[in-house]
Amino acid sequence: MASRDFIRQMPGQTIGAPRGLLSSIHLDPILLILLLVLLVAGLFVLYSGGDSSMAVVESQCARIGVALVVMVVFAQLDPAVYRRxxxxxxxxxxxxxxxxxxxxxxxxxxxxxxxxxxxxxxxxxxxxxxxxxxxxxxxxxxxxxxxxxxxxxxxxxxxxxxxxxxxxxxxxxxxxxxxxxxxxxxxxxxxxxxxxxxxxxxxxxxxxxxxxxxxHDYQKQRVLTLLDPESDPLGAGWNIIQSKTAIGSGGLSGKGWLQGTQSHLDFLPESHTDFIVAVLAEEFGFIGVAALITLYLLIIARCLYIAVYAQDSFGRLVAGALTMTFFIYVFVNIGMVSGILPIVGVPLPLVSYGGTSIVTLMAGFGIMMSIHTHRRMISA
The missing domain is CATH 1.20.58 (Methane Monooxygenase Hydroxylase; Chain G, domain 1)
Structure with missing residues (x-):
């Protein structure tokens, strides 16, 4: 038997009415601004992590452009389309x-x-x-x-x-x-x-x-390395040891942009992908990492707000699941780089260099914007 979802209604308000240009094209302004700030900040860190290569930044900008277009397109589709x-x-x-x-x-x-x-x-x-x-x-x-x-x-x-x-x-x-x-x-x-x-x-x-x-054997090795990275400091334990060294050397305020030694002297592996948060920690210190985590938490909070105020079960379930999956992305990457989780090859969302991952994430944000902006009109 099909469930009967109720439509949320606040007294004296019209839910779903456009409140500006972005809302009229089904984009949530708060979430969009937070995402753009994260993407721009990520490019600065990527430039340093990618050995000051403009080619890496330009390639990432092209992928971000594609991802933003995908987000906008997904936001235009009514949630009923995704359900169908x-x-x-x-x-x-x-x-x-x-x-x-x-x-x-x-x-x-x-x-x-x-x-x-x-x-x-x-x-x-x-x-x-x-x-x-x-x-x-x-x-x-x-x-x-x-x-x-x-x-x-x-x-x-x-x-x-x-x-x-x-x-x-x-x-x-x-x-x-x-x-x-x-x-x-x-x-x-x-x-x-x-x-x-x-x-x-x-x-x-x-x-x-x-x-x-x-x-597989390499997966078992990652777990064993997590438990005792010093057992093979020049082999399996090299990545996590160098990552924790970079994070610790940043101190409170860091060494300064482009001044990181672990990444620029090639001690830190995959500095522009999986271990990019270690580059951030070395160059901007605890303050930089705290600012990044705060930005992620603001994005997650806004997405949870969208999930709570979705009008039907389908929208609430999808928005809630996509939000928590994004949280797991962040938690797993920072956890593995800081040595509290095994290294599983999960990039830092919207900051690490990559194509398919960033497009998928932005498509998910487009779906959440669709859920939030396609709410049905209700007269007060």
């Missing part, structure tokens, strides 16, 4: 993931990309970060909430299937992000704490089996 197309988008994503395993392009020991005639090379797994929460929200929002155990099981199947295909690539980091996006939808739908406890218990019991039969 959810099964088709999810099915297309599964087909693409299967195609990756069969005819995908490999690099650095992983087969994660598709190269189609007339299109740039892309990672279908990035697309599933959007398709999985949208599909899970579509399924759960069609029924009364909180969901019954049988519907929770189906929602978990929707989430786990693409995870298995992504792990086969192998790409454990992305698989976990995709899985968390689906799990957040189930959690926000009203999953009972008993079921959550049972699920955590199952994961704990399955962990030893995953260690021996699922995880």
């Amino acid at each position: 197309w959810a099964p088709w988008l999810y099915g297309l994503g599964l087909i693409a993931l299967i195609a990756v395993l069969m005819v995908g392009v490999g690099a650095k020991g992983a087969q994660r990309w598709l190269s189609l005639p007339g299109l740039p090379r892309f990672q279908p797994s990035e697309f599933m970060k959007l398709a999985v929460p949208i599909m899970t929200a579509w399924y759960l929002s069609r029924h009364f909430l909180p969901p019954k155990l049988s519907r929770v099981a189906i929602a978990l199947a929707i989430t786990i299937l693409p995870m298995v295909l992504i792990i086969r690539q192998p790409d454990l980091g992305t698989a976990l992000l995709v899985g968390l996006a689906g799990l957040f939808v189930i959690f926000f739908a009203g999953m009972s704490w008993k079921l959550i406890g049972a699920f955590v218990g199952m994961v704990a019991v399955a962990a030893p089996a995953m260690w021996f039969f699922v995880m």
